[in-house]
Amino acid sequence: MKIKNILSLLLLITNICTFAQDMPAWKKAHMPDSNDWKKVEQHFVFNNSAEPKSLDSGVISGLLEFRLIECMFEGLVSMDPETLVPRPGIANKWNISKDGLTYTFYLRKNAKWSNGRTVTAHDFYKSWIRILDGSIAAPYNYQLFYIVGAEDFSKAKNKSSFDMKKIGVNVIDDFTLEVKLKNPTAYFLDIVAFPTLYAVPLETVKAYGDKWILPENIVTNGPFHLQKWDRRQKIVMVKSKTYWDAKYVKLEKITALAIERVETAYKKFLNKGMHWQPSVPESKIDEVKKLPEYYQTDTLATSFYRFNCKKAPFDKAEVRRAFAMATDRKTLAKHVLHDIPTPANWFCPPAAGYIHVKGLDYNPAKARKILKDAGVITKGLAVEITFNTSETHKLIAEFISKNWENNLGVKVILKNMEWKTYLSNMTSMNYEVMRGGWYGDYNDPNTFFDMWTEGNGNNRTGWVNKKYDTLLFASQKETDKAKRMILFQQMEIILIKEELPILPLFIPANKGLLSEQVNGYYHNIFGFHPLKYIWLEKE
Template sequence: MKRKSLLVLLTLVLAFGTVLAACGSDNSNDSSQGDGSSTPTEQVLRINLSAEPPTFDPALAQDSQTNTVLKTMYEGLVRMDSEGNVISGVAEDWEISEDGLIYKFNLRDDAKWSNGDAVTANDFVFAWKRVLDPATSPAPPYSYQLYYISGAEEYNKGELTDFSKVGIEAEDEHTLKVTLKNPTPYFLGLTSFYTYYPVHQSVVGNDKWATNKDSMITNGAFTLTQWTTGQKIEVTKNEQYWDKDNIKLSKIDMSLTPSGATELSSYRGGELDYAGAPNGEIPTDQIPGVSKELPEEFHSTGIASTYYYMFNTTAEPFQNAKIRKAFAMALNRQSIVDNVTLGGQIPAYGFVPPGIKGESAQFREEVKDTGYFQENADEAKKLLEEGMKEEGYTTLPKITLIYNSSEAHQKLAVAAANMWKTVLGVEVATQNQEWGVFLETRNNLNYQISRAGWSADYNDPMTFMDIWTTGNGNNDSGYANPEYDALIKKAAEERDLAKRNEYFAQAEKILIQDDMVIAPVYYYTNVSLTKPNLKGVSLDFSGAIDFTRAYLENK
């Protein structure tokens, strides 16, 4: 998933599988009145989103900002609990065939939409067909996430026109049958992801339903009750939600402030209950001080995400692999994490981060990232000269690095540009863009170098590796390599974990060492501040945050 916030990686606590961390302090700062009673606390959570979500259409979502809000408004067949285990969502229970190909989900009778309609198996069929339909416009970026389902890829590519041949079937209103083309151990957890959310069928013919609170019908714990562009998003408890008795918050107020300094000031002033990643940010230069000032409220948690710079392989001068390699080698990652981001992150030389499962341990432990390339100023200069000669350049075209509006991204972009100037003698302009514009610019390949971040959608290397396949909806680099595509296809079909690891390792070598499509910078952590009386917030292994079961203790 595309990441918005600048996070920092301090600890690797994601050993082997999914690890989630509660974001609340273990200590309570409850204050009591003289008679011994507690002051009732209004159950209104106040957080900040540092960028405005482009849409609330689950089929079109692709970023962490949207994910945070969608989690409050929608629910999939399953959910993930605070320990990272799959638990029931709309599906009360399920059955999986011995060969791992057929899943039967039994939907709960009391699952309802916010308008009182029952949530049925047909709502899932409708939503998933909409994701896969090649006529859906704009094209859902995550349609490939449904390719595990038999016939889904063929239908999405127009090779199969009869949707009844796709392995998605409503046997009755409360039974959804899904047939996979290959056994996929992580498929069950994947159904908690937003691309798999159901959608109310009233959206047909209403192009504005995903941006209009009055026409948005949801099935999650909250409903959208206010969206003032550039200012505020508000969600209110959904009284139709099947598990409403376990939802303690009455409302979540989300300000839309792009400034990390303003967000931190608002937190200190008591205007926010939670600050920092993944929705906002704490200014990097203030992280050391804040961690000492508010030790009980400061949290730094390792997550499976990678920060990187992406090259547009179709734009001059980065159509040349040697020039891409020169720019990647010229970055001093240790200097960046020590002097710019200041959070103790781990420099990244691969794309799959720590915390992602491999064969019998973490993939990053089994496949080291130290062999792909080395930072080397002399080699970078040599490669740049060779690449320019191959392209017939006497001087490079004007180069611009784009990043989404953020003080942290700006500092890193300036530092990277200075390194390219110092090592390569190349002037690189930097340009910030508002989040929605930034995504559109990347999607349209209207850039040369772009800041990027990717967090896991499920705990497997595939969630990082398949986005670089030809034509993938999240491949914003223009990259296409049949050899890479073939390796990812083999990994998708391989049941032997050791062989699967080998395929991923070969593919990552092509991506990073041979073709240098991206320049990895560092592996993330989630850095945040949480008021002592805020409890029940959970952060999953990827850095996605869930506020639905949060609550505020009495003060």
């Protein structure tokens, strides 16, 4: 019996050593230095701020949904949690042709769905076609338009007669997927790592419809699996037994809370009821900054308001310009938001070295003249600002409403909505002015400019400008970096000086609270923190 135990122990040690030896250097760098973490319960709790709209990667568009999807699913490519360099995911390697137009992905043969079925190239092909065929409302379908024929298929009126061979996605065999692009796209691997391009288990989707994402039905292929979903309370995930890289995953359980009130979440964090709170109460920022758990970092993001360009009075560009010039961004950033964000009358942050153009300055007198010249009578005019539940969003809306009331003489009505209702109203364009925010999907200005083209699922302003669209498409074909940047600047002039379908406000900072127990978490400009790499140490 003793000999048997010794042999078992030696076999275990051998397996551990083999696992470590087979691990690439970049991955070893994200491992614990010792085994002390194994003495701590690996149950990570964080606040995800609201009830998610869905767990279907094809229909989501919000950061809080992306956090959950990245736990339960994995794409062909993943991202390094520290450097954001593309890393192997379901594909263990890929080749790129010399002309940058053909990508060949080689899937690992041990990648499994949670029902035991092997993940294949067919899963990705069919999932991508689902994004394009109109069977679901996919706001990010344009992420596939880089592929030959994808946009033509998506916009085809008669899809049943479309020649699918014209789409540049070919299943070579069960474990090889070939993708052909219209133009060389340096950030295409970043696109492939984006949740919209994850595979979903279509047999499960077909069997259960919209209910396929429920705990009793869902099939996943990522490091964690959905165990429980208490609506408006929490989502519980557990380590997946079928994930190809399960040995690397340290956390055994994750609880994502849906606490909308930042003050409530803050108190829970102070009482050690969670490990991560991705926002802080503005009213207590001075107190919060003194905590050792507080962090504040730069982000590749922008905050703005959308105008509904289909509704009066914001169907006129001159009216939108006037309201922009009646907004005091500097005071908002300094006194309401405690001098943390950068006030911005521009839209695009410095993605890949981009230099923004200057927008419209604060000038209430000129704003009033613009409205008068346009024949707009502000007395008795009421406008609505809609925002999702958040102390910070409320403070911003209150400040801007006072700006507009004092500077323009209009009445402003504030409408607060919970997350799912807010998203629904944005999609249906049931608003006049609405809070907006955007995190870059990859480090290139294109991620900030392509969303405003006609028909884009993330536009949601009703604004269309043919000149803008032409410039955007030209930028996607241009290979000279300097010339591309000039095209982006020309787009930004249209966006924030001439037409203003949006009102730029500020470039936010990423701030929150992180327990000192948490390891494997790296601050980066995308706010990307895959929990596969996280573990907990003793306090």
